[in-house]
Amino acid sequence: MGSVIVILALSHGAAAAPPRAVGADRVDVDGVLLRVAPAVVLVTVPGATLPPGAHRIGMGSGLLPVANAAEAVAQAEAMAAWPGVLGASPDYLWDAQAPAGDDPWRDGQWYLDLLDIEALHARSTGDAAVRVAVIDSGISIGLDDLAPGVVAPFDAFAGDDDPRPEPGEGCFGGEAGLCDDHGTAVAAIVGARRGNGVGIAGLCPACSIVPIRMLGEGSGRLSADVAAFEHAIAADAAVINNSWGFTRRIPVPDALAAIIRRATVEPRDGRGALVVFAAGNDDREVGLEELAAMEEVLCVAATDTYGYPTAYSNSGPALDVAAPSATVSLDANGELLTTFGGTSAAAPVVSGLAGWALSVDPALTAAELHALLVDTARPSPLVTADANGFHPLYGYGEVDTAALLDALSPGAGADTASRTGAPSKAGGCAAAPSPAGLAALAVAASAILPRRRRGPRGEGGPSSRAGASWPECPEA
Secondary structure (H helix, E strand, O other): OHHHHOOOHHHHHHHOOOEEEOOOOOOEEOOOEEEEEEEEEEEOOOOOOOOOOOEEEEEEEEEEEEOOHHHHHHHHHHOOOOEEEEEEEEEEEEEEEOHHHHOOOOOHHHHHOOOOOHHHHHHHOOOOOOEEEEOOOOOOOOOOHHHHHHHOEEEOOOEOOOOOOOOOOOOOOOOOOOOOHHHHHHHHHHOOOOOOOOOOOOOOOOEEEEEEOOOOOOOHHHHHHHHHHHHHOOOOOEEEOOOOOOOOOOOHHHHHHHHHHHHOOOOOHHOOOEEEEOOOOOOOOOOOOOOOOOOOOOEEEEEOOOOOOOOOEOOOOOOEEEEEOOOOOOOOOOEEOOOOOHHHHHHHHHHHHHHHHHHHHHOOOHHHHHHHHOOOEEOOOOOOOOOOOOOOHHHHHHHHOHHHHHHHHOOOHHHHHHOOOOOOOOOHHOOOHHHHHHHOOOOOOOOOOOOOOOOOOOOOOOOOOOOOOOOOOOOO
């Protein structure tokens, strides 16, 4: 009886949204991801002639073997019109879940659903040859969700090769154990293993992670900052995530600017590494002389579940793109962490997408990847951008996986755009559909669009939230 109920529910859902192949053996049925055998199940009127290649599984039913999930979806649709066929469906496997279901806390990762990450993962889950360096506080490299992807670990703070958090650091009120969750949470957002039966799923779960501890308890040092980037360069990082910065408006030191510029041109045989920085959580404008404002840096602001800028995210002409603040991750002990957030959690979303893009097209230079992420960003419908598509709270817009997928696999993102662009049920907090021009973007990976320019840094005057009218929407 239970199986009958499931079948009826899926039939009802399929009428509203036809099945969509998202991999060799995966089908999305109105938002539910299921495994499917390479076959089509047919129910016919008794005695009807079956389509060529099909064989009987009863007086009024048949089974048509096919090559993969995509063909199962296509043939099921075609066979529905075959004379005498009453119903045709891909051969769903009820006793097996999709890879995402194998990660017990995946359902809580709302930001992955917002980005429609399954569409990207149907194309690629990443490549171990793509190394994403995470420069942060201590990172628990022994966790089951991280250990398989860890390469070249380093501790720039202590000067050794063990970047794990120190017991007692970040603890309060006499608490003991591992309390410093920041670096682990960031690394997990980027590259937690997918479908391994534990934890969460990362944005680029098959990418390698270069964990670099730079921040310890107490004051940091410029020498540790430089050493961290030196190691990322030596480890041949393709992306370097930085969910840290200065809370005060401090000009970037010449030495730090110089090592960042080297990082963007030296790794990967001169193709360089994309350097990603969080915009900061101080609710202020980022000065043009600051670290995050460097032209070589991709500066990331944070948005909430409704696409609104978070109340704390820094703003101004330094911003490049905005991304969801990934509030769900892992803590230093490998447990579920639901209180993460800030631009610290938005930056690794972009770094994970960058790693995914390089897995699809490893020939991209750091500059081309930077331009790709900016040019495929979707201007927010909640604000009015300038003539260049720029807004001081969003940069050039929110990262758009449909446009990114189309840029690297022309035509593949069209269905993703139609799904993610649908209005939500949040009333006044609903986001409008994606602009048609972005949804239709289709360029070869080798023909990256010219980067939209914000013009000379500082034009347009200071940004401010004063006078802005934002609906009262809950933040992630």
